[in-house]
Amino acid sequence: MNKLSSGHGYSRRASIKCGVASAILWPSCLTATAAAREELSFVVVTDTHLGYRDKDSAAKLWQKTAAEINQSPGEFVLHLGDIVDGGREEQYPIYLESRQLIKKPVHEIGGNHDPDDLFQKYIRTELSTVVDGGWLRSLLVNNARRDSHDGFLSAEQLKWLETQCEQAERDDCFINICMHVPAHPNRHPDRGWYVKPENGKNEFEDLLRRFQHRIVAVMHGHFHNGIRGWNDRHGVHEICFPSALYNLNRGLEEKSAPGFNPLEFRAGYTLVTIRDGAMKLQYKPTGADLSVAKEWQFGKAI
Numbered sequence: 020m021n022k023l024s025s026g027h028g029y030s031r032r033a034s035i036k037c038g039v040a041s042a043i044l045w046p047s048c049l050t051a052t053a054a055a056r057e058e059l060s061f062v063v064v065t066d067t068h069l070g071y072r073d074k075d076s077a078a079k080l081w082q083k084t085a086a087e088i089n090q091s092p093g094e095f096v097l098h099l100g101d102i103v104d105g106g107r108e109e110q111y112p113i114y115l116e117s118r119q120l121i122k123k124p125v126h127e128i129g130g131n132h133d134p135d136d137l138f139q140k141y142i143r144t145e146l147s148t149v150v151d152g153g154w155l156r157s158l159l160v161n162n163a164r165r166d167s168h169d170g171f172l173s174a175e176q177l178k179w180l181e182t183q184c185e186q187a188e189r190d191d192c193f194i195n196i197c198m199h200v201p202a203h204p205n206r207h208p209d210r211g212w213y214v215k216p217e218n219g220k221n222e223f224e225d226l227l228r229r230f231q232h233r234i235v236a237v238m239h240g241h242f243h244n245g246i247r248g249w250n251d252r253h254g255v256h257e258i259c260f261p262s263a264l265y266n267l268n269r270g271l272e273e274k275s276a277p278g279f280n281p282l283e284f285r286a287g288y289t290l291v292t293i294r295d296g297a298m299k300l301q302y303k304p305t306g307a308d309l310s311v312a313k314e315w316q317f318g319k320a321i
Protein backbone atom coordinates (compact mmCIF):
# COMPACT_ATOMS: atom_id res chain seq x y z
CA MET A 20 0.00 0.00 0.00
CA ASN A 21 3.00 2.30 0.15
CA LYS A 22 2.39 3.22 -3.49
CA LEU A 23 -0.75 5.06 -2.49
CA SER A 24 -0.88 8.76 -2.17
CA SER A 25 -3.49 11.21 -1.11
CA GLY A 26 -1.43 14.07 -2.49
CA HIS A 27 -2.11 15.73 -5.82
CA GLY A 28 1.54 16.02 -6.75
CA TYR A 29 2.68 15.56 -10.29
CA SER A 30 5.53 13.32 -11.13
CA ARG A 31 6.76 11.78 -14.30
CA ARG A 32 8.94 8.88 -15.29
CA ALA A 33 9.61 7.34 -18.65
CA SER A 34 11.25 3.98 -19.05
CA ILE A 35 11.67 1.22 -21.59
CA LYS A 36 10.69 -2.31 -20.68
CA CYS A 37 8.74 -5.20 -22.15
CA GLY A 38 5.03 -4.54 -22.61
CA VAL A 39 3.04 -1.81 -24.28
CA ALA A 40 2.70 1.94 -23.94
CA SER A 41 1.10 2.55 -20.58
CA ALA A 42 0.40 5.18 -17.97
CA ILE A 43 0.06 4.54 -14.25
CA LEU A 44 -2.28 6.81 -12.30
CA TRP A 45 -2.94 6.96 -8.57
CA PRO A 46 -6.53 8.06 -7.90
CA SER A 47 -6.42 9.81 -4.55
CA CYS A 48 -9.76 8.34 -3.49
CA LEU A 49 -8.31 4.84 -3.46
CA THR A 50 -7.03 5.02 0.08
CA ALA A 51 -5.17 2.20 1.78
CA THR A 52 -8.36 0.45 2.84
CA ALA A 53 -10.20 1.02 -0.42
CA ALA A 54 -7.24 -0.22 -2.41
CA ALA A 55 -7.69 -3.66 -0.91
CA ARG A 56 -10.53 -4.20 -3.35
CA GLU A 57 -10.08 -6.91 -5.91
CA GLU A 58 -8.41 -6.27 -9.25
CA LEU A 59 -10.64 -4.88 -11.93
CA SER A 60 -9.98 -4.56 -15.65
CA PHE A 61 -11.98 -3.21 -18.54
CA VAL A 62 -11.49 -1.77 -22.01
CA VAL A 63 -12.10 1.82 -23.09
CA VAL A 64 -12.53 2.52 -26.78
CA THR A 65 -13.76 5.70 -28.38
CA ASP A 66 -14.16 7.78 -31.53
CA THR A 67 -14.52 4.99 -34.07
CA HIS A 68 -16.13 7.46 -36.54
CA LEU A 69 -17.46 4.86 -38.97
CA GLY A 70 -18.03 6.41 -42.39
CA TYR A 71 -15.21 8.94 -41.95
CA ARG A 72 -14.58 10.71 -45.28
CA ASP A 73 -17.18 8.42 -46.87
CA LYS A 74 -14.71 5.57 -46.95
CA ASP A 75 -14.91 2.11 -45.44
CA SER A 76 -11.48 2.29 -43.81
CA ALA A 77 -12.89 3.25 -40.40
CA ALA A 78 -15.31 0.29 -40.51
CA LYS A 79 -12.49 -2.07 -41.44
CA LEU A 80 -10.32 -0.77 -38.63
CA TRP A 81 -13.19 -1.10 -36.16
CA GLN A 82 -13.66 -4.73 -37.20
CA LYS A 83 -9.99 -5.39 -36.51
CA THR A 84 -10.09 -3.46 -33.22
CA ALA A 85 -13.22 -5.28 -32.06
CA ALA A 86 -11.55 -8.65 -32.73
CA GLU A 87 -8.54 -7.57 -30.66
CA ILE A 88 -10.72 -6.24 -27.84
CA ASN A 89 -12.41 -9.62 -27.71
CA GLN A 90 -9.03 -11.21 -27.03
CA SER A 91 -8.11 -8.69 -24.32
CA PRO A 92 -8.53 -9.53 -20.64
CA GLY A 93 -10.95 -6.65 -19.91
CA GLU A 94 -14.24 -7.79 -18.38
CA PHE A 95 -16.41 -5.25 -20.18
CA VAL A 96 -16.06 -2.43 -22.70
CA LEU A 97 -16.92 1.26 -22.52
CA HIS A 98 -17.27 3.14 -25.83
CA LEU A 99 -17.07 6.87 -25.13
CA GLY A 100 -18.79 8.23 -28.20
CA ASP A 101 -18.57 9.27 -31.85
CA ILE A 102 -19.53 5.78 -32.90
CA VAL A 103 -20.16 6.96 -36.46
CA ASP A 104 -18.93 10.05 -38.28
CA GLY A 105 -21.29 12.91 -39.09
CA GLY A 106 -24.44 11.08 -38.01
CA ARG A 107 -24.30 8.58 -40.91
CA GLU A 108 -27.22 6.28 -40.16
CA GLU A 109 -26.12 3.48 -42.48
CA GLN A 110 -22.96 3.03 -40.41
CA TYR A 111 -24.71 1.97 -37.18
CA PRO A 112 -25.61 -1.55 -38.43
CA ILE A 113 -22.01 -1.92 -39.68
CA TYR A 114 -20.75 -0.86 -36.24
CA LEU A 115 -23.07 -3.34 -34.54
CA GLU A 116 -22.05 -6.20 -36.81
CA SER A 117 -18.38 -5.92 -35.81
CA ARG A 118 -19.38 -5.25 -32.21
CA GLN A 119 -20.71 -8.81 -32.16
CA LEU A 120 -17.11 -10.00 -32.35
CA ILE A 121 -16.76 -8.79 -28.75
CA LYS A 122 -18.05 -11.55 -26.50
CA LYS A 123 -18.31 -9.35 -23.43
CA PRO A 124 -20.68 -6.52 -22.49
CA VAL A 125 -20.21 -3.28 -24.46
CA HIS A 126 -21.73 0.01 -23.22
CA GLU A 127 -21.75 3.17 -25.33
CA ILE A 128 -22.43 6.84 -24.85
CA GLY A 129 -23.18 9.19 -27.69
CA GLY A 130 -20.74 11.78 -29.00
CA ASN A 131 -21.26 14.97 -30.97
CA HIS A 132 -21.32 12.90 -34.20
CA ASP A 133 -24.10 10.62 -32.89
CA PRO A 134 -27.64 12.04 -33.22
CA ASP A 135 -29.71 11.18 -30.14
CA ASP A 136 -32.52 9.64 -32.16
CA LEU A 137 -30.15 7.32 -34.04
CA PHE A 138 -28.34 6.39 -30.85
CA GLN A 139 -31.69 5.48 -29.33
CA LYS A 140 -32.75 3.57 -32.45
CA TYR A 141 -29.59 1.46 -32.81
CA ILE A 142 -27.73 1.44 -29.49
CA ARG A 143 -29.93 1.97 -26.42
CA THR A 144 -33.10 3.84 -25.56
CA GLU A 145 -31.59 5.56 -22.51
CA LEU A 146 -29.04 8.24 -23.38
CA SER A 147 -27.55 8.04 -19.88
CA THR A 148 -27.06 4.81 -17.99
CA VAL A 149 -25.32 3.10 -15.09
CA VAL A 150 -22.86 0.24 -15.59
CA ASP A 151 -21.71 -1.85 -12.64
CA GLY A 152 -18.38 -3.62 -13.00
CA GLY A 153 -17.42 -5.17 -9.68
CA TRP A 154 -16.91 -2.41 -7.10
CA LEU A 155 -16.70 0.32 -9.76
CA ARG A 156 -19.88 2.00 -10.94
CA SER A 157 -19.60 3.82 -14.27
CA LEU A 158 -22.05 6.66 -14.81
CA LEU A 159 -22.47 7.20 -18.57
CA VAL A 160 -23.80 10.63 -19.47
CA ASN A 161 -24.26 12.11 -22.93
CA ASN A 162 -22.86 15.66 -22.66
CA ALA A 163 -22.37 16.17 -26.42
CA ARG A 164 -24.46 18.07 -28.93
CA ARG A 165 -24.42 17.78 -32.69
CA ASP A 166 -23.94 21.50 -33.28
CA SER A 167 -20.99 22.12 -30.97
CA HIS A 168 -17.63 20.72 -29.91
CA ASP A 169 -18.23 21.88 -26.34
CA GLY A 170 -19.77 19.81 -23.58
CA PHE A 171 -23.13 20.54 -21.96
CA LEU A 172 -24.45 19.35 -18.61
CA SER A 173 -28.07 20.32 -18.04
CA ALA A 174 -29.52 20.87 -14.56
CA GLU A 175 -31.35 17.57 -15.01
CA GLN A 176 -28.14 15.70 -15.87
CA LEU A 177 -26.27 17.27 -12.96
CA LYS A 178 -29.08 16.23 -10.63
CA TRP A 179 -28.96 12.69 -12.08
CA LEU A 180 -25.20 12.55 -11.48
CA GLU A 181 -25.60 13.79 -7.92
CA THR A 182 -28.32 11.22 -7.19
CA GLN A 183 -26.18 8.43 -8.68
CA CYS A 184 -23.13 9.50 -6.67
CA GLU A 185 -25.19 9.47 -3.47
CA GLN A 186 -26.52 6.03 -4.33
CA ALA A 187 -23.01 4.74 -5.11
CA GLU A 188 -21.92 5.95 -1.69
CA ARG A 189 -24.77 4.07 -0.04
CA ASP A 190 -23.87 0.96 -2.06
CA ASP A 191 -20.16 1.34 -1.18
CA CYS A 192 -19.20 1.55 -4.85
CA PHE A 193 -16.50 3.73 -6.34
CA ILE A 194 -17.44 5.98 -9.25
CA ASN A 195 -16.25 6.40 -12.82
CA ILE A 196 -17.96 9.24 -14.69
CA CYS A 197 -17.96 8.86 -18.49
CA MET A 198 -18.98 11.53 -20.98
CA HIS A 199 -17.74 12.21 -24.49
CA VAL A 200 -16.59 15.82 -24.14
CA PRO A 201 -14.03 16.66 -21.43
CA ALA A 202 -15.25 18.61 -18.43
CA HIS A 203 -11.76 19.85 -17.56
CA PRO A 204 -11.05 23.37 -18.83
CA ASN A 205 -8.47 23.46 -21.59
CA ARG A 206 -7.35 26.03 -24.10
CA HIS A 207 -4.59 26.51 -26.67
CA PRO A 208 -2.46 24.49 -27.37
CA ASP A 209 -5.30 22.10 -26.45
CA ARG A 210 -8.52 22.01 -28.43
CA GLY A 211 -10.42 24.41 -26.21
CA TRP A 212 -13.45 22.10 -26.11
CA TYR A 213 -14.94 21.47 -22.67
CA VAL A 214 -17.90 22.12 -20.38
CA LYS A 215 -17.85 25.93 -20.16
CA PRO A 216 -19.08 27.90 -17.12
CA GLU A 217 -22.43 28.65 -18.74
CA ASN A 218 -22.90 24.93 -19.49
CA GLY A 219 -22.40 23.38 -16.06
CA LYS A 220 -18.67 23.72 -15.35
CA ASN A 221 -18.97 25.03 -11.80
CA GLU A 222 -21.75 22.65 -10.79
CA PHE A 223 -19.75 19.69 -12.10
CA GLU A 224 -16.63 20.83 -10.29
CA ASP A 225 -18.70 21.06 -7.11
CA LEU A 226 -19.74 17.43 -7.68
CA LEU A 227 -16.07 16.45 -8.03
CA ARG A 228 -15.28 18.25 -4.78
CA ARG A 229 -18.18 16.65 -2.89
CA PHE A 230 -17.48 13.12 -4.08
CA GLN A 231 -13.69 13.25 -4.51
CA HIS A 232 -13.38 10.42 -1.97
CA ARG A 233 -15.48 8.20 -4.29
CA ILE A 234 -14.64 9.25 -7.85
CA VAL A 235 -11.82 7.15 -9.31
CA ALA A 236 -11.82 8.89 -12.69
CA VAL A 237 -13.71 10.98 -15.21
CA MET A 238 -13.33 9.51 -18.71
CA HIS A 239 -13.79 11.06 -22.13
CA GLY A 240 -13.19 10.68 -25.83
CA HIS A 241 -13.45 13.52 -28.36
CA PHE A 242 -9.85 14.79 -28.44
CA HIS A 243 -8.06 12.28 -30.73
CA ASN A 244 -4.80 13.10 -28.91
CA GLY A 245 -3.77 9.72 -27.54
CA ILE A 246 -4.03 9.57 -23.76
CA ARG A 247 -4.52 13.14 -22.59
CA GLY A 248 -5.37 13.98 -18.99
CA TRP A 249 -5.21 16.11 -15.89
CA ASN A 250 -5.47 15.53 -12.15
CA ASP A 251 -5.49 19.01 -10.71
CA ARG A 252 -9.14 19.13 -9.62
CA HIS A 253 -9.67 17.58 -6.19
CA GLY A 254 -7.26 14.71 -6.93
CA VAL A 255 -9.57 13.22 -9.55
CA HIS A 256 -7.98 11.94 -12.76
CA GLU A 257 -9.79 13.34 -15.81
CA ILE A 258 -8.70 11.44 -18.91
CA CYS A 259 -9.36 11.71 -22.66
CA PHE A 260 -8.80 8.33 -24.32
CA PRO A 261 -7.21 7.67 -27.70
CA SER A 262 -9.39 7.42 -30.78
CA ALA A 263 -9.65 4.00 -32.39
CA LEU A 264 -9.45 5.73 -35.80
CA TYR A 265 -6.76 8.44 -35.67
CA ASN A 266 -4.85 10.56 -33.16
CA LEU A 267 -2.80 13.71 -33.58
CA ASN A 268 0.28 14.86 -31.72
CA ARG A 269 -0.45 18.48 -30.85
CA GLY A 270 2.97 18.92 -29.27
CA LEU A 271 1.44 19.42 -25.84
CA GLU A 272 4.47 18.03 -24.03
CA GLU A 273 6.90 20.38 -25.81
CA LYS A 274 4.56 23.31 -25.25
CA SER A 275 4.38 22.48 -21.52
CA ALA A 276 0.59 22.31 -21.55
CA PRO A 277 -0.89 21.46 -18.12
CA GLY A 278 -1.56 17.79 -17.42
CA PHE A 279 -0.11 14.82 -19.26
CA ASN A 280 -0.02 13.48 -22.81
CA PRO A 281 2.25 10.46 -23.31
CA LEU A 282 3.90 10.35 -26.73
CA GLU A 283 1.87 7.60 -28.38
CA PHE A 284 -0.57 8.52 -31.13
CA ARG A 285 -1.45 5.41 -33.09
CA ALA A 286 -5.11 4.39 -33.42
CA GLY A 287 -6.09 1.94 -30.73
CA TYR A 288 -7.93 1.18 -27.53
CA THR A 289 -6.99 1.14 -23.85
CA LEU A 290 -6.99 -1.60 -21.26
CA VAL A 291 -7.64 -0.18 -17.79
CA THR A 292 -6.53 -2.25 -14.80
CA ILE A 293 -7.06 -1.10 -11.23
CA ARG A 294 -5.04 -2.93 -8.61
CA ASP A 295 -3.54 -1.99 -5.24
CA GLY A 296 -4.73 1.59 -5.56
CA ALA A 297 -3.11 2.20 -8.94
CA MET A 298 -4.94 2.59 -12.23
CA LYS A 299 -2.88 1.35 -15.17
CA LEU A 300 -3.79 2.49 -18.67
CA GLN A 301 -2.34 0.23 -21.36
CA TYR A 302 -2.61 1.84 -24.75
CA LYS A 303 -3.00 -0.90 -27.36
CA PRO A 304 -2.46 0.34 -30.91
CA THR A 305 -4.61 -1.80 -33.18
CA GLY A 306 -2.65 -4.32 -35.20
CA ALA A 307 0.66 -2.85 -34.11
CA ASP A 308 3.87 -4.46 -33.08
CA LEU A 309 3.89 -4.22 -29.31
CA SER A 310 7.62 -4.73 -28.93
CA VAL A 311 8.32 -1.08 -28.14
CA ALA A 312 7.24 -0.09 -24.67
CA LYS A 313 7.07 3.06 -22.62
CA GLU A 314 5.67 3.67 -19.20
CA TRP A 315 4.61 6.94 -17.68
CA GLN A 316 3.48 7.63 -14.12
CA PHE A 317 1.25 10.49 -13.09
CA GLY A 318 -0.39 11.81 -9.97
CA LYS A 319 1.93 10.28 -7.41
CA ALA A 320 3.23 12.52 -4.67
CA ILE A 321 6.92 13.23 -5.11
Ligand SMILES: [Fe+2]
Pocket residue numbers: 101130131132199240241242
Ligand atom coordinates in the same frame (compact mmCIF):
# COMPACT_ATOMS: atom_id res chain seq x y z
FE1 LIG B 1 -16.29 14.11 -30.68
